[in-house]
Structures are given as structure tokens and as C-alpha cells.
Amino acid sequence: MEHITLLLAIVIVTALVFDFTNGFHDTANAMATTISTGALKPKTAVAMSAVLNLVGAFLSVEVAKTISSGIVTESGITPEVIFAALVGAILWNLLTWLIGLPSSSSHALMGGLVGATIASVGVSGVNGGTVVTKVLIPAIAAPLVAGIAAYLASRLTYRINRNTDEKTTAKGYRAGQIASAGLVSLAHGTNDAQKTMGIITLALVAGGVLSPGSNPPMWVILSAGIAIALGTYLGGWRIIRTMGKGLTDLQPQQGFAAQTSAASVILASSNLGFSLSTTHSCSGAVMGAGLGRKGGVVRWSTATRMFVAWGLTLPAAALVAAGSELVTRQGDWGVAAVVVFLIGSCAAIWLVSRRQVVDHTNVNDTSVDGEPAGVVTAAIAAVTPPPAGTPAQDFQTTIPAPAPESEPARTAAV
Secondary structure, eight states: TTTOOOOOHHHHHHHHHHHHHHHSSSSHHHHHHHHHTSSSSSHHHHHHHHHHHHHHSOOHHHHHHHHHHHHSSSSTHHHHHHHHHHHHHHHHHHHHHTTOOOOOHHHHHHHHHHHHHHHHHHHHHBBBBHHIIIHHHHHHHHHHHHHHHHHHHHHHHHHHTTTSSSHHHHHHHHHHHHHHHHHHHHHHHHHHHHHHHHHHHHHHHHHTTOOOOOOOOHHHHHHHHHHHHHHHHOOOOHHHIIIIIIIIOHHHHHHHHHHHHHHHHHHHHHTTTOOOOOOHHHHHHHHHHHHSSOOOOOOOHHHHHHHHHHHHHHHHHHHHHHHHHHHTTOHHHHHHHHHHHHHHHHHHHHHHHHSOOOOOTTOTHHHHTOOOOHHHHHHHHHHHHHOTTTHHHHHHHOOOOOOOOOOOHHHHHO
């Protein structure tokens, strides 16, 4: 590490800041359903997720290789390019966190890296085939596969337990949720922590500290794992609220199905070296599980906003990164200007977030920013029969009874 320059040190620190934002931005992927169903208390859930994120960071380096030597060519990439890419990714993470939308930290990082590389060396610096096969195709396939798997798992779960007591099975599935949430956290560490490892490794190669094609050094793996674990423990409560309560209302059976399906998809992709978005996988699984219960619905207005954010992630991060790269190439003053811009933007976003605080005490409270289910959702709920074994009084809450007439109205009618 004696060859690390000041610029390279700034890049490494910025990469770890991104890793930290990735942690609290994506905590919802592992723990939103566990918290919303009451399987774990909020603070306990994020602490457990943080520990398993750290463990998962040591399990594989396949995704790190994809980032460090797959998406962009190592030749011609400078530390300034990587720094600019991280600026775009961090700001997108913070903006989507502020509005409580689950978006992909992975795609923010990819978009930033692609945008900064194009601004620096042109389109030839991007490996288009790798971007398509290992980023774009998984981005489309992951939520579909996880959603279908969660839908089928939920349907199967309710069919198997249709003649059993619902309260008894709910307790068992809450325990299962804890185990499956741990699996998602482990998978998140193996996939997302590696992305920062790959970025730092790419920076070290660009700075001449490592030879091209090198694996991440142990200190890189350890620091990336700690950074994402700390971010996870902080808890991205705004996004947890959206994932746990904003998309759909889940019962423990559905939460277990969603988390198990998402974890399976994430772990499989990590072993294959696909830079998968855990957000896409988990969001797709939550929606699939929501539709897997009779009478279950998805709030499509929230889902639509989420889909729009997904579509904007790559180009938005790329544009910010490209602009940052144009400034940083001016020399030391350019790098300093971008650093000031990044710090100022982060501070401004944090100050805005203080106007309406969301934390572990009100994460399950939908009265603050909750929204009605919508016309289509309400219609589906009204005509769909309740699942077998649902008490009559519980189902009655789905369709509100007409308000009783006031005394003057009844008198007038008589």
C-alpha cells in the first residue's frame, strides 16, 4: 500500500462511502418483509443482516472480477474516471433513498462506470457484450424469475396449509422468515460487497499498484465487508417502509416465500459472476408473493414509480459521472471541486430527509406516506374470495361496510 497516492486514497475512501450507502440503501432487500410481518424487531433485524453481510463478503470474488476486468477495459482507465463513476452512483443512491424508492445500487455503479469511461476514452472503453450478458439481461430476468418463484411458492404454501390453523402456521413461517432473511443477507454480502471490491481493485490497477487481472487483496475484501455491514446496521428505513408496506401487504407465509426465492436467485447469480441487482430480485419476489395469496394485491402506483426509477438508474448515474469526469480531468482543482460538490450534495440531501424522519420506531407506520391501493387493486380485493381458513371478521376489513345513517337522516326517511 506504500504506492497509493493521494488521489488513489480519495478514490478508495469514496468507494467505501458508496459501499456504506449501498448497505443502508439495500437493507430492505433482506429485512423489509421480516420487519413488516413482525418476525423480528427492526433493530434486531438490521443487526443480524449487518453481521451476515460481513460474512458474505468473504465467500466469493467472482462478481468483483466482473466489475474490475469485465465491464470496462482496464487500459486507459484512470483513478479520476473511477472517482467520477462513484460520485454518480452515490448521489443516485442518496436521492432514491430520500424518496424511499428501492433502486439498484449495482446499476448505479455500473451506470457511473460506463458514463465516466465513455467521457474519458470513448465507447471503445466499454465491453458492450459483458454489459448486455452480465448486467442488462440479469436486470430483466432476475425480478421475473424471483417473482414467478415467489408466486408459485406462496400458492403452494397456502395450498399445503389450507386445512391447518392459520395462527399456528404463521408462527412457524415467522421462524422460517428469520432463516430466509439471514440467507438473503448472506447473499447480499456475496454480491454487493464484491462490487466495491471490484471498483477498488480496478482503481489499484489503474494506479499501477496491482497488475491487470489481479484478485482483490485481503484488506480490500475486509474494508468493503465492514463498510457495507455498517451501512446495513444504520438501516435504510425509508426504503424498508416501501418494500415492507408500500408494495403489498404480506403475511409470514408470503414473506418466507419471497425471501427464499430472492436468496436462491442472488446466490446462483453470484456463483455465475453475474452482477445482479439484489433490489430487482427482492422487489420482484415481494410482488410475486403478494399476488400468490388469494385476495393479495400489489400497489401498482408504487410499483410503477419503482420501475421508472429502475429505468433511470443507469442513464442518470452515467450522466452525473460523465459530467464529474469532465471536471476532474482539469487537474487537482477539478478533483477538489467534485469532492466539494459531492459533500455538499450529500449534506443537502440529509438535511431534507430530517424534515420527515423515518426510523425503527415508525418504519411500519403507513399513515405518514402510505397510499390507497387504487381502483384496480380495490376491485380485485372486492371480488376475490378470502383464503381458506380466514376468519370472517378478518375478511370483512377488506371491504369496508357502509357507514351507518345519522339519526336525522333516518328520521327524514321515515
